[in-house]
Amino acid sequence: MRYSRLWVLCLLLASTEIGHAQENPLDLVHTPVPPAPAPKPVEAGAVTSRLSGRLRVDVNLVLVPMTVTDTLNRLVTGLEASNFEVYDNGTGQAIKSFSTEDAPVSIGIVFDLSGSMQSKFARARRALSEFMSTSNPLDEFFVVAFNDRPAVVVDYTSQVDDVEARMMMLRPENRTALVDAVYLGVDKLKQAKYDRKALLILSDGGDNRSRYTEAELRRVVREGDLQIYAIGIFDQYAPTHEEQMGPVMLNEMCEMTGGRMFRVLDVAELGDIATRISAELRNQYVVGYRPSEVKKDGNWRKLKVRLIPPPGFPELTVHYRQGYYAPSQ
Template sequence: MALVPGRKSAKTSARWAGIVCRTAPAFLLLFALFPAAFFPARAHAQEDSLDSVHVQPPPPKPDANAPPPPVEGDAAMSASRGERIRVDVNLVLVPLTVTDPMDRLVTGLEKSNFFLYENNRLQTIKTFSQEDAPVSIGIIFDMSGSMANKIIRARDSILQFMHTANPQDEFFVIGFNDRPELIEDFTSNPQDIEARLANVHAAHRTALLDAIYYGLNKMKQAKYERRALLIVSDGGDNRSRYTENEVRATVREANVQIYAIGIFDPYAATTEERLGPVLLNDICSETGGRLFRVDDVSEMGDIAEKISAELRNEYVLGYKPDDPRKDGKWRKLKVKLVPPPGLPQLTVHARTGYYAPLQ
């Protein structure tokens, strides 16, 4: 006779009742002796930040035919602490960040979530890591006349950015108006920069392109091979000797990630000022960085902290190109991401390409 799902015979119920009665004393004794086994401590639990989303990966499934796992942690970063994209003999490293539809940083993703293409050809990801490694950071600070009513907020956001960075990071500051000038050379002590910025004032015109070019060349003296620029400016260029095309070419070759805090005037009077946001957005996007527009200068400190968090939570993908030619040509990069189940569509911020080595 077939049993109806969800019902038990009287005989079966009696059998289970006997088991429960016989095992209950032993269960209570174990509970009294070892309560921690039933309620493990959560001494290190933390709530996720409102500005970040951490993805808890599922437990790995053993696969007898799977290749050895990628090198991670210190060993991986000893290889990947190269330039923002560094081409070794056989390995290309691609740093990137991921954000959700609310523009929150997404951490905790797995290698299997990423697909990497070079010149539209799918590549095999050989190494994968996410670690807060030291960065050499150049700050490009607009001190032109149009910044007069924003200069204090801009200075404070720079200091807040440094105080929330990795303690091992090093910084230099270039201020610019009619021309760029080195305000403070490389230092890991934010107090050094704070003292130099205490009496800054705004005046004259805006040589933004010259300042970016100067910063990229200064970065050649950096201690760390992970490198980034942070630009704080309110408008377009109207004074530089270097052209936009010259600076764009230098950006492509430099392998330095660029972020910008843009304090733009919605009623800009000149063509240069109206094109300023487009210029900064294009330069930042090409390097895997981002432009953050400021609508309220009181938000600048929060934006600076957000950029600091992104630099400290980058993924690094490593792969061996299937094109072995060393021809020095530009190779396009594209990273696609398939989110884990239950997550919305995510956005990847990565460099758009690199130059192949010549030898």
């Protein structure tokens, strides 16, 4: 287990952006949103290993994690490699590896602490506890909480009690910097221990405070090797444009990475949905292939997976990452 460390409050950010003396609960462990880095194309799903503290990438093998659901949106397990066909930039690929094991995952939790979450906070916190308690015992977690700005409030840990104790100390208030929070979560996952990485977002609305744009967020999400799941606790009648666009943005982020967004109209459903997402992360198919056409040009390569259901099965849907960046050298 990694030890938790206390991040120092960034005084410069406080003086330039906050502009008032009102205490923010996230000031306790404030982590500035990272500056936008220059694009570094890295192959999504590549096999990785750590050597002397640096990340090595085997660019010859692409790994594609997938989830399969039926017409009733239920999880489908028990399929074989012969039930999948993979296409890289339109060219069919020979599957070299196939796995369904419950491998550990590094999971970032992006938790909304804006003022509109006050009536939903207790249930959302319990849903988070259920998600972690039903995950693989070896999974590691961190938590990015956000209102006016995001902060890492729990660093990497495999101890559910560490997360629950910290969440008990937080209170919802202020506005919603959702884009900045997801951006920080993606950046934090670069420090992950495991090859499999995921973000779980719990939020009830759109962004109205971030410094980063949605376009900048899309770029880092496409470059990252991760899946995004979201639990959207949206009001039935969203009064502002930002709240109306919140579900659209979250759904786009999820589909881009092969994850899914679950829309919640009744907060009593939160626990069941959180447990369901945990089950999906533990029951994924991972297909590996070596691209038949290797071009180290740093360009985006589109993935397509075709599902061939066994005889007698109903129509099935496969959820997977939309593509990856080829290596540049």
